[in-house]
């Protein structure tokens with residue numbers, strides 16, 4: 001599935017990254033706790049969160065997260081969107097709660113990861 | 122012999138600029154063509170170390186060294202030190218402030234995450250003196 005195909009699944013709006021919607025979505029992670037995101041996330045992950053501060057984008061940058069979905073109608077500040085634009089991260093917004101957004105993505109075939117990140121070699 | 126050494130000062134409580142040092146390290150290593158999976162592990166470990174300097178330490182420095190075989194990250198601070206390292210290394214142990222928690226940190230995952238992401242991990246700490254963490258990432 002691509003980010004573009006994810007938009008109707010989540011009834012989402014694109015807040016930035018219009019030109020980057022054809023990237024593939026492999027896994028997803030739903031959390032307001034960046035500490036956990038840092039410990040679990042792998043490749044090509046979509047992050048669904050209700051937390052709207054600039055650290056969400058910094059965390060996404062470190063992990064190569066290419067798409068952030070702000071749930072339950074949370075609207076990020078212009079500062080956050082500016083950071084996302086600079087980093088080339090697609091930002092979506094949905095009225096659904098984090099729980100529902102994750103459920104909708106799961107039903108659409110996107111799985112999460114239960115393994116800790118960094119397990120290598 | 123290291124081909125490249127970069128040192129960043131990281132100040133206590135400076136949340137606004139949290140991640141700047143790690144982002145700079147990541148960009149530099151990317152320009153040098155470091156493999157993306159290794160790069161992500163370095164970036165995550167570096168970010169965790171940088172956040173710990175901001176949240177828990179009195180201030181310190183983050184250093185990245187690169188040689189043909191390894192990337193080395195060193196986090197060194199001037200206190201307060203960690204009294205029980207075994208406890209601090211356990212997932213879930215955290216003394217993070219409310220300020221850090223509100224921003225989405227303070228789950229007690231950082232130190233174990235650093236150890237998992239690095240190929241070599243060493244931590245030394247003395248209460249009243251400071252904490253030094255050294256992490257090594259193999260390039261081949």
Ligand SMILES: Nc1ncnc2c1ncn2[C@@H]1O[C@H](COP(=O)(O)OP(=O)(O)OP(=O)(O)O)[C@@H](O)[C@H]1O
Nearest residue numbers: 035173177209215216217226227228229230231232
């Ligand atoms: N540089 C440091 N100086 C003093 N104490 C530290 C330092 N780094 C970590 N600690 C102590 O070790 C504990 C565990 O650190 P760890 O990074 O694993 O979790 P955390 O920072 O509390 O939360 P998280 O990393 O999940 O956001 C901290 O809560 C703190 O008590």
Ligand SMILES: [Mg+2]
Nearest residue numbers: 169173231232
């Ligand atoms: Mg930490």
